[in-house]
Amino acid sequence: MNEERYCHSKISMAILGTGAWGSALSTLAAANGYHIKLWSRRSCQTLTEVVKDADIILSAVSMKGVRDIISQLQLVKISPKTILVTATKGLDPQTTCTPSQIWQKAFLKNPVVVLSGPNLSKEIQKGLPAATVVASKIDGVAEMVQLIFSSYRFRVYTNHDPLGVELGGTLKNVIAIAAGVCDGLELGTNAKAALVTRGLAEMVRVGVDWGAQQDTFYGLSGLGDLLATCNSPLSRNYQVGYQLASGKKLSEIIENLEGTAEGVNTTQVLVRRARVQKISIPIAEQVHRLLQAEISPQQALWELMQRDVKAEYE
């Protein structure tokens, strides 16, 4: 492989959101020779100036900022050819939509790409090797984004199931909170393996009902991200669960957390949606009750263990 393979610096890209993930993604693209324009709420440049002439606009804002950014961008004239990339892992509390669904609805003519995978930003900023997935239904579009970020330390795969890729990265945050509780309570390796595996079963059930492909959840953006997030103290979602297990209050944990733990909001939205769709998600239900301070971590464990016996697949 030669360096040129990864360098197409004529493409211009704007990254919106300069939090942990937006910054790590800009480091990766800049290392490949791309000129990146960064924008955050505190930028001196206006959003219009930053996205003007951008071939690609990547959003790495947290879920609570997605609608706001979209509303602002709708006031700017964006070419229908501009590729919109969403790297947010969350669900909209009003509609339960995923970020890519909101982007696509707002910009009907633009190609939308989802970027998601086991990507703890601190490891990526250290230059440690990692892999991710870029997904689009339109041929050739994900491939363009793949070229921008691919390098010898960041392996990027393409995929044609954007919804599945996005839901993998989003739903695993709920299970990561449970995994943090599991480790915080020192429940052991067997319990953790059971939790993560049954958590994946819940993700698959919800995702397939939503219209995603089952296989996607067994790839990097599903199982891969689940493993990374459920096993790393670098994960903010895992940290929420771990600290809940020590008896801390959610408000106190969030106040002292570095960055956003999307799983807190995602749990609420997921539980609401699953109840409407009549999908069984017992782990997520217990995470929800725990986050609402309705039960203790020990009670949540008890509730899960004393459920009726059943077949593994049904």
Ligand SMILES: NC(=O)c1ccc[n+]([C@@H]2O[C@H](COP(=O)([O-])OP(=O)(O)OC[C@H]3O[C@@H](n4cnc5c(N)ncnc54)[C@H](O)[C@@H]3O)[C@@H](O)[C@H]2O)c1
């Ligand atoms: N940090 C990671 O390791 C990582 C990896 C992959 C994906 N993600 C996902 O990326 C998203 C961002 O995560 P992060 O770690 O960078 O979070 P962060 O809390 O560090 O940053 C969030 C960013 O969103 C911006 N933002 C929030 N509301 C906004 C609004 N109304 N208008 C404009 N900007 C707004 C903030 O200013 C900030 O730049 C999340 O959905 C997260 O799940 C994070």
Ligand SMILES: O=P(O)(O)OC[C@H](O)CO
């Ligand atoms: O820190 P978290 O829990 O938001 O996890 C970050 C990424 O989603 C891991 O892929």
